[in-house]
Amino acid sequence: MKQTPNAEPPTPNAELGEPRSSSFPRILWRVVAIIMGGIFIYAGAVKVIDPVEFARDIDNYKMLPWQMGVWLGLYLPWLEIFCGLALIARVLYRGGVFILTALMVFFIVITIIAKARGLDISCGCFGHASKYLSFAWHLVLDFLLLGGLVLLWKSSPPRTNAQLS
Amino acid sequence: MKALLRQSVALLALALLPAAVQALYLRDKIPWQSRVAESDLVSVEVARSWGANALWVDARPVDEFERDHIPGAVSLGQDHWSELLSQFLEKQWSPEKKIVVYCSAESCNLAEDVARRLRDESKLPNEIRILKGGWEAWLAKK
Numbered sequence: 566m567k568q569t570p571n572a573e574p575p576t577p578n579a580e581l582g583e584p585r586s587s588s589f590p591r592i593l594w595r596v597v598a599i600i601m602g603g604i605f606i607y608a609g610a611v612k613v614i615d616p617v618e619f620a621r622d623i624d625n626y627k628m629l630p631w632q633m634g635v636w637l638g639l640y641l642p643w644l645e646i647f648c649g650l651a652l653i654a655r656v657l658y659r660g661g662v663f664i665l666t667a668l669m670v671f672f673i674v675i676t677i678i679a680k681a682r683g684l685d686i687s688c689g690c691f692g693h694a695s696k697y698l699s700f701a702w703h704l705v706l707d708f709l710l711l712g713g714l715v716l717l718w719k720s721s722p723p724r725t726n727a728q729l730s
Numbered sequence: 731m732k733a734l735l736r737q738s739v740a741l742l743a744l745a746l747l748p749a750a751v752q753a754l755y756l757r758d759k760i761p762w763q764s765r766v767a768e769s770d771l772v773s774v775e776v777a778r779s780w781g782a783n784a785l786w787v788d789a790r791p792v793d794e795f796e797r798d799h800i801p802g803a804v805s806l807g808q809d810h811w812s813e814l815l816s817q818f819l820e821k822q823w824s825p826e827k828k829i830v831v832y833c834s835a836e837s838c839n840l841a842e843d844v845a846r847r848l849r850d851e852s853k854l855p856n857e858i859r860i861l862k863g864g865w866e867a868w869l870a871k872k
Contacts, residue, residue, distance in 0.1 A: 616752065617760055624765055625839060631765050639753050644745035651741060660737025 594720045601713045602652030605665060609645030616642065626679045641668075652717070659718075666714045673707045676700075766842055772859035774871045777830045785822060785856075787831045789844040790865065794834065800868055806831075806844055815852065825855055832861035832868065 612619040620638030624631055644664065651661030680700055753760070761767055777784055786803035788795045795805040804822050806814050829848065833840035841860045848854045861867065 613752070616756070621765060621839070621842075627837065632762060635760060635762060636753075640745060640749040643748045643752075644742065647741050647745050651737075657737040657741055659734050660739075660741050663734055663738055664741055 594717070597713060597720075598652045598655075598658075598717055601665075601710070601717060602649040602661075604710065605645045605649030605652070607649075609642040609649060612638070612642035613646070625684060626675055627682075627684060628675065628679075644668075662714055662718050666711065666718060669707060669711045669714060673704070673711065676703060676707065766860060770845070770858075770860055771862045772830060773862050774867050777859070777861060780828055780830075783827055785824070785827045785829045787818070787829055787844065787848075788865075789831050789833045789840040790838075800832065800865075803832075808840065808843060808847075811847070819852075823854070827856060829854070829856045829858045830861050831858065832864045835864045835866040836862070838864060 616638040617635070618638075619642065620631075620635045623629065623634040623637055629637070645668075648661035648665045651657040652665075777786075786800045787806045788799050788803045789806060789808070790799075791807050791809055792805055795803075795807065799805070804814075804818050806818055829845075831841040831845045831848070833844075841864060845858050845860050848856075849858055863870070
């Protein structure tokens with residue numbers, strides 16, 4: 566069918582993460598995605614340098630056996646880095662936002678549980694830089710990051726079907 | 731939904747590769763079996779047998795130390811680290827003595843942190859051990 570100049574624009578493709586809202590300029594979504602991606606790459610990189618230290622932070626939650634904490638200490642920082650890269654490069658974008666959102670929600674829940682159990686925890690999210698952050702600041706930081714991810718989830722990777730094909 | 735799953739699985743799998751390489755690279759440096767190597771721990775009985783050759787370091791917060799502590803122990807909590815460390819180095823420390831660090835119980839991590847800081851940051855040449863079971867174990871065997 567021939568398109569006329571007044572034809573409706575193509576419907577956003579939710580599966581590809583097409584824009585659902587056009588009220589926020591696309592360039593700003595890119596900026597938010599780059600900032601969030603950069604934060605997670607940084608968070609992953611500081612933990613990659615010392616995975617044993619991160620394994621100790623995981624162990625402080627007293628939820629997993631030490632051996633499993635070590636494996637997670639090796640794996641999670643790389644996952645954060647790849648998801649951060651996905652946000653910046655717009656490759657596997659929705660997967661990256663989804664994994665990071667799931668990790669943040671999980672992390673917030675276990676932090677609250679650990680605090681309720683009276684455990685002496687340091688989040689270790691940003692290596693030594695976050696070692697002495699108070700519980701309240703942990704939560705503020707976590708909710709800010711979660712808020713950023715939810716915004717990105719609700720928006721989109723600014724990519725079109727044409728670019729993807 | 732399928733695309734989302736595919737993307738997520740791809741990212742999860744991608745992260746496995748460098749993690750496995752790093753695990754291989756660091757295999758001899760990672761304490762795979764337990765958080766603290768058995769060789770870094772010392773039991774109450776053995777530490778006691780060292781007598782005057784042991785320097786007891788209390789890693790708990792100052793208020794807990796002031797309530798009660800192992801006789802002769804010095805407070806070296808991380809909340810007043812610089813101040814307490816310089817006092818410790820000036821007054822009690824001696825290079826020949828063994829240092830025994832303890833915190834409240836088996837599950838606490840303060841002793842481990844303090845032992846690590848004394849070893850890595852302060853570069854103390856002493857043999858530094860963590861008291862197995864901490865203050866609770868000491869009380870039980872008093």
